[in-house]
Amino acid sequence: MAKITRAKQLTDRDMNILSDLARCRVLSSGQIKNAYWSEAKERTCLERMERLQKAGYVKELVIYAEKLGQWMKTYCLDAKGKKWATGPQGPALNGKTVFTHPGKFNEILHQVRTNEVYYRLAEEERETYRIGDVLEIEKGTYKGGKDAVPDASYTNTSGEEIYIEADCGSYTGKQVRDKVSSFAGKKTIWVCPSGRKNFLYRHGARGEFLTYSTGGQGRIG
Numbered sequence: 158m159a160k161i162t163r164a165k166q167l168t169d170r171d172m173n174i175l176s177d178l179a180r181c182r183v184l185s186s187g188q189i190k191n192a193y194w195s196e197a198k199e200r201t202c203l204e205r206m207e208r209l210q211k212a213g214y215v216k217e218l219v220i221y222a223e224k225l226g227q228w229m230k231t232y233c234l235d236a237k238g239k240k241w242a243t244g245p246q247g248p249a250l251n252g253k254t255v256f257t258h259p260g261k262f263n264e265i266l267h268q269v270r271t272n273e274v275y276y277r278l279a280e281e282e283r284e285t286y287r288i289g290d291v292l293e294i295e296k297g298t299y300k301g302g303k304d305a306v307p308d309a310s311y312t313n314t315s316g317e318e319i320y321i322e323a324d325c326g327s328y329t330g331k332q333v334r335d336k337v338s339s340f341a342g343k344k345t346i347w348v349c350p351s352g353r354k355n356f357l358y359r360h361g362a363r364g365e366f367l368t369y370s371t372g373g374q375g376r377i378g
């Protein structure tokens with residue numbers, strides 16, 4: 158196998174990926190490949206991401222997925238990637254809302270699944286996409302604010318804020334009912350494994366459902 162060298166210059170595709178990571182915090186290799194190398198072999202995506210990693214733009218972390226023995230390769234920004242994303246050469250995002258850590262280990266899969274919605278949005282909608290940690294900063298929830306914060310939100314092309322809430326299969330019925338109550342009046346997209354939709358619906362979840370296979374890609378269901 159050829160030696161992987163670091164990326165010497167950012168391509169347009171590299172910059173799009175870095176912008177995505179700046180907004181989403183963490184993405185899986187599968188999500189990135191499907192968005193930017195849909196017709197190529199997986200190796201093509203992984204080699205480019207490794208070059209970006211060697212150059213200090215991204216970091217890689219392998220996590221457990223839903224099924225026992227199933228792993229998932231994920232990426233988040235590294236220091237150089239954040240500098241680019243918050244600078245004039247990038248999307249110039251607020252440095253307080255761009256992270257160089259994917260989150261706590263048990264939260265990473267949840268964030269990745271939430272981000273299943275991101276690549277289904279129009280480009281202008283992606284620019285408004287904010288994950289829960291960013292919403293908490295903006296709403297002051299982490300300082301005791303009372304506003305309910307979903308796992309993510311975005312503003313659609315009609316100017317309406319849409320909530321996104323992901324359940325990787327661990328929510329209790331009470332948790333679902335509490336979230337439904339706190340999101341009252343907000344259109345919500347619920348992300349969950351295939352077969353979990355009925356459970357969410359039974360406990361009051363309404364809106365659009367994005368279901369995914371733990372062995373494959375998500376779909377609108």
